Amino acid sequence: MKKITLLLLLIISSMCTEAQSYIGYLTDNYSGVNSVISNPANIVDSRFKTDINLVGFSVFAGNNYYGLNVLDAIKDDYDFDTESKKSPSTENNIAINIDVMGPAFMFNLNNNSSIAIFTRARSFVNVNEINGETIESIEDDVTDNFIVDEGDFGIFGHAWAELGLSYARILMNNDEHFLKGGLTLKYLQGGGSAYARGENVTIDYDADGTNLGGGVTTGSISTSGDVTYARFDDFDNDDYDYDLPDATGFGADIGFVYEWRPNHADYIKTNSKGDSYVLKDKNKYKLKLGLSITDIGSIKYDNAFIDTYSINNSGVSEEDIENAEDIDDLLNSFYTKTSSRNGFKAKLPTAFHFNADWSFTGKLYVNLNTDLSLRSKDTENTSRISNVVSLTPRFESKWLSFYLPLSVIQNNGFQAGAGLRAGPLYIGSGSVLSVLTSDNSKGADVYAGLKIPVYQGKPRDKDDDGVIDKLDACPKVAGPIDNNGCPWGDADGDSILDNVDACIEEAGPEENKGCPWGDADGDSVLDNVDTCVNVAGPQENNGCPWPDTDGDGVLDKDDACVDVVGIVANNGCPWPDTDGDGVLDKDDTCVDVVGTVANNGCPEPEVTVEVQKTLNKYAKTILFYSGKSSIKKESNEVLKEIIKILNEYPTAKFRIEGHTDSIGSKTLNQRLSDSRANSVKKFLVDSGIDAFRLDALGYGESKPIASNMLKAGRAKNRRVEINLVKE
CATH class of the missing domain: 3.30.1330.60 (OmpA-like domain)
Structure with missing residues (x-):
């Protein structure tokens, strides 16, 4: 009955899996190597020197058939049939998803690139368009007659392991605008896969349709339609020794992250030489945008079997079904195989992710995340995520983060959760708050893990001089910033510190800023007594050239009229005009008589x-x-x-x-x-x-x-x- 039970579970189960595991935690800038599973670009320019994940797991269960109060449901006397709230429809789903993050680590190759290696185990089951009446009928050992018009449905289950290698690097950094990209390549090992597809399926159940004799009856089932049943080669083996199937494949993730850094200058330290250092322990963005596509690829099951049956049959007794050794025995005993082939590819749940993170302060953030499936629910043998939109406010610091994810999940509705990261421990749930407060909760998840984080440290300043050691020319001795953290010396021994000594290598007096007195103009008068330092002049005039105050070309020492413009011939004085007739005495024929210029200073004769x-x-x-x-x-x-x-x-x-x-x-x-x-x-x-x-x-x-x-x-x-x- 193991195989029959599994088949029935597959038929009634539909994985509406979370779009991402570890909801809330992956928005944290300190999620480290774990963040590679949502966007491989996250690992470069991170807040870690290295990060080692020891183990982490994320489990989700959900449905759109049962709704219940979880606190009541854990009581011994809780009756699911009578106390839960049921919502049967033609497309009911039940979800169980397990994502285990095994040993993983990341480290920085240099300032511009990083690498990560991780291991991961995952399982998915997807079922589409299951009639809820089927679930209800199977729950009862004795049930009334019913007819289910199932129509078309698809079921897919898959478990696999991943070994991933991620590389990320900075693509652009022009201070305010920052862009990085990353790529993950994954080696995939299939753990097992099975799927079933039905077309035009109907089920007619008659509770007393089969007479076993002696007045004892049992149910009979009449069915119609076509069913395709595929499974990996060891699926029907009753031997419980499990070996990995011969099924491998390759996958890939690709992602980009853009950061807007309007205050980038606040995160750069610079010394007096112009050398700079970017603070690695600080988030620098005001807005961060991430785009990624994950789980591109598939796993090939070469030894799988794919059989198609016509299930047009009536009167199959419930007892015969119970006595069938396995699903294959059941199908081959009562139904007609119409085709058979070998091998199929199990496709990964390819998805598109958009992430926007806004920084209010250095520790308060709000994150908007959208996960959209790129796989159609009608695609055969394909895992598929459910579409999710999450809004997550969070408090974030190096050793402690706390987040409150608020999500709307396809097929499960609204969920509210909480998460915590405290050093090496991370634990949380994307649904814990809604589960604890709702009487009609249809989903729940939980995650936890341990890691060894090695954070980027705050730049050290051993001598407390305000210059970080990486830029400090004298990291053990305090000194001013404008001397690269070194104390000022006295190179020429003139008792004047080099920061105020204008001649560091040559001794001189303090009154000349540590420089010896020179003779700048070369007039043999030292500058300390030279009134005109930059102009040569005689010693008797204190090193200054003789001036010509009135600018008449006669130096003051020879000028009889220093402040009045004159001529050389008159010792620097102007010629007089004794009679004031405008004719200078040197040109005036009549010096003492007023005359005219035209008549050489003499009065003109009258015209008689x-x-x-x-x-x-x-x-x-x-x-x-x-x-x-x-x-x-x-x-x-x-x-x-x-x-x-x-x-x-x-x-x-x-x-x-x-x-x-x-x-x-x-x-x-x-x-x-x-x-x-x-x-x-x-x-x-x-x-x-x-x-x-x-x-x-x-x-x-x-x-x-x-x-x-x-x-x-x-x-x-x-x-x-x-x-x-x-x-």
Whole structure:
């Protein structure tokens, strides 16, 4: 009956396994080598120098058929049939999962990579779409008639062991943004596997359908549909000596972890040379995100048997079923085998994991974890996890962590648990709180383990000088940070410590910051008495060059007028102007009489009436071409005489006046007289007379000096006059 009992258990059992074992514990940054099973990238840049797991186990049991109060259920008089709450449906499940973490260890290859080796034993059973009425009917030794329309169902059970090798390294580290990745390769040893699949299965149970004689009856079972039954080669062996089947395979896990480190500078120690050390004992992230895919692979059972039966039969007695030696005997005795083949692959429960961890402080965190199966429940001979979403607040420190996972699990609903890590011990449950407080608990789990953790230590500072030993040039002697932890010395023995000695290798006085007095400007005057250290100068002027205070090119020692700009020829003093006429005495012909610059400091002569008559005598002889303003060349000599007279009176101003006779229009005469006056002015200016002294104006025929009725009179009226302009 061992095989029949096992078959019945398989039919009524469905592993809705936890998406991950050790719920709560694996969110801890101090879970060490154990964390490799959820994401292999976790082991690099961890808080461990090395971590050795001795043994750990995680057990889960759950269903969506029975609901009970666990505290009541452990009592001797508890009746599951009457006191539990049942929820029969067409898809009832029962779950049992065992995950044993054997000896495992991890260590760091260097600052950027780590390695882990682990052993692990696991078991899964998956059953889909089992009618709950089947479970209820099997529980009763004597039951009423019933008919179950089971339809299609699938059952898969698998146990195996793993030997895993993980490698992880840092992929990116630019201070604020940090990324690491990891890969696990696993050698798999199958421990045993069996599965069954049914199509269009119905079960008709008649409690008194078989007459055994003497008024005694027993139940009879009528069935229809097709059932495929597969098992590894030793499954039906009644010999209890167990040997591992010839079934091996390979698996893999891959994962990445990103950390956002906005305060990364707080975790870096730097000395005065610029050498730095990153604190290895501290978590540095504000937000950590993890992505991984686990359990990629399968185990091949070459010697397995896969048989398909048509179970269309009626009237099979319950007694015959009980007397069958095993499942194979039962199927072959009462049903028809329609096909048979050898060998199958048992696929691992491949899953995708997303993890987000937020750090409130250095010790308070909250974690969001999602585990999603990448295997369909309809896939043949495949283990499958149930989808899980967990929110886990936790307190975390090096030697102690405490966590409260809150989970929603596919087929089991909400669960609340608690976990504890205290040094080498870890223990907890993802469901303990809900189990202890609910009257309709449908699942429970527990885990525990022992390990030898070797944590990253806090950087040492033996001499307590504030410089960690790894950056301290003198780790046993206290010294200031700006001297790399070493006390200041006195290399040149001048009693001035090197930190304030400007010349460490050469003795000098304290007043010169430990340097000997030099002669920076090379003027043979030492800098301590040299008033002008960087500029050469004579000793009699305290090492400074003689100045030129007024900037006149005469050094103060030779300058008779130090603060007044002068000239070399006058010993640095400016020339005087005795009469104040603006002409310096050296240029003033009349030193004591106010004169003009133009007349070399002497007063200018007055333009007399005689001079005025002479000018006009000459001016009236200036000849022009008829009807034009052009001066005839024969007038040049006259103009030169006029220039001589004007130069004798350099400040006097004159008006050049142009006049015409009355022949022609007034407008034309006005324009002609004005042009002739300006022609004379231009000639004089071109010959050196200051234009400022001359004014040109035409009067046309408005100022005749003789009658225009006569030819002689008109000739007199055609004239140019040069008259003094009185201020």
